[in-house]
Amino acid sequence: MFAAATAAIIIAMTLALVRAFAGPSLYDRVLAGNSFGTKTVLLIGLMGFLTGRPDFLDIALLYALINFAATIAILRFFSYRTPKGTPAEPRSAQSGGGEA
Amino acid sequence: MTSYHFNVSPILLVDLSLLTMLLLVAVAMLRSRHLFAVVMLSGIYSLLSAAFFVSLDAVDVAFTEAAVGAGVSTVLMLAGMLLTARREKPLEPRRVPIARLAVFATGAALIYATIDMPAFGDPNAPANSYVGQAYVEETPGDIAVPNIVTAVLASYRGFDTLGETLVIFTAGLAVILLLGVGSARGGREVSDIDEEET
Incomplete structure (x- = not known):
């Protein structure tokens, strides 16, 4: 049961990797990195159950915190700009704050 | 003999797939010229190696790798990238x-x-036999900390850890001074797709 779940998580990690390799835009890569972090948290939790020591669950929780904080920190750097050639999305009021 | 394939432990398979993904990420980082993609991939690389460290039972190393590798150094590299260029210069062929x-x-x-x-x-390895053996035997009596690594870092080598903390603090100060205080709340406009490409 846990082995099947682990296999599914690893397949999902591979898919996130594909998006991180191919992702044309900045946002794709940020999202791939974030979801890869989530998959890592899940994998660490599952590995604890696979080895019969669910103590690792605490560690997985801390990873989730780190992952969240890191994604917020990365996104703080950018006011996301849509690349030329794609239809422009409506901007929210916050995203225009840092523009020169 | 028929059940040979079922004797492969699932943890081994997890390790193998983690290492394969590490290799793929490393190759992708080498081949990419988009610096932003390289920074994100290096964060993914850190997460993967942290998961691998957990599977090797080196939980403390994995913590450090996830916090420093995936968190702090990603942000620092992004801040550095925003100060310079967003694409790597093409290599000079004669230096390759x-x-x-x-x-x-x-x-x-x-x-x-x-x-x-x-x-x-290996129980006879130098890391496990002399001092390591003493730590394993003495720690429960000396210090009431269940994790021996924590006991070594925070108590037996307390002054050493204090010095390391000082070094890391100084390095952090230097990096903040180099990058500028304002860079952390910049929100500068950046994209990894160049104008000439589109």
């Missing part, structure tokens, strides 16, 4: 062979060094 030679020589030397290493978990 020297760099490749240096990389392969170092890699071969490292692989050669692993031949001398003791087997994984």
